[in-house]
């Protein structure tokens with residue numbers, strides 16, 4: 202497995218230094234599986250100011266379809282031809298059909314009774330209950346629709362990350378049509394197997410463990426690491442070492458997944474960032490694919506709230522970041538150790 206970096210130097214005559222020569226350094230990194238490239242720029246990191254979202258939270262509360270007073274009245278119920286239950290509930294979480302689906306099987310899991318929680322206010326219990334609802338739904342879909350093998354649980358947290366409703370909710374897809382992510386991964390996994398007669402995911406875990414530059418934590422159930430060639434500002438990957446089907450997410454594995462997600466959210470919050478995208482990917486009946494989660498924070502760039510997504514991603518499909526994955530990993534580890542070693546009182550039922 203290769204972690205390929207190409208170093209680039211750009212030169213110009215700098216007006217702020219009497220037009221003497223100045224150099225800017227950047228790296229192009231290639232994903233060890235897909236070969237997709239990411240650019241890591243050596244720009245100074247500007248401190249992000251915490252966004253004031255109180256006005257958005259307040260105005261969105263005037264009518265919210267996911268608040269407990271109305272959710273049972275205004276959200277749809279699942280069609281009895283498709284799944285066994287009208288809705289799926291656990292703790293505060295409730296899974297209902299997505300009223301605006303992207304595919305034939307779309308659902309949302311409303312995660313909390315609270316209309317708004319800041320990133321650091323979610324507990325592992327909030328996350329594990331919500332994921333439990335999602336996987337019960339996915340299991341039921343698969344019982345009656347065996348071709349719905351591309352299953353994922355996704356999160357656009359807050360409008361900056363594409364969330365159109367403030368009230369915390371996950372979006373679930375179960376489809377017979379892969380997204381481009383699956384297509385790219387599958388052809389790359391197949392190529393890796395043919396070239397090495399080995400599986401990529403266990404090799405990745407082993408190699409990241411050996412290098413110890415981007416590994417956050419490793420247990421029997423889960424491995425957490427920072428992606429070498431990130432899909433966002435930074436990109437935390439949690440690999441579910443032994444899970445094959447969504448409904449195998451239970452017990453220790455589910456607890457570790459929920460605690461890990463909460464730790465990443467606390468780290469993002471500690472950077473004054475308030476938004477993220479998350480996807481938890483499954484591919485059923487395919488031995489090459491190991492289920493995994495990816496979490497990337499989202500920001501806008503001061504002073505004009507400029508979108509972080511410009512032509513490079515929209516039209517060239519190239520990620521730009523100024524954060525070195527190895528440096529992000531050191532900082533995440535310190536938050537991780539606090540949460541996981543001292544224990545989090547709020548996670549105790």
Ligand SMILES: [Zn+2]
Nearest residue numbers: 265268316368
């Ligand atoms: Zn609400």
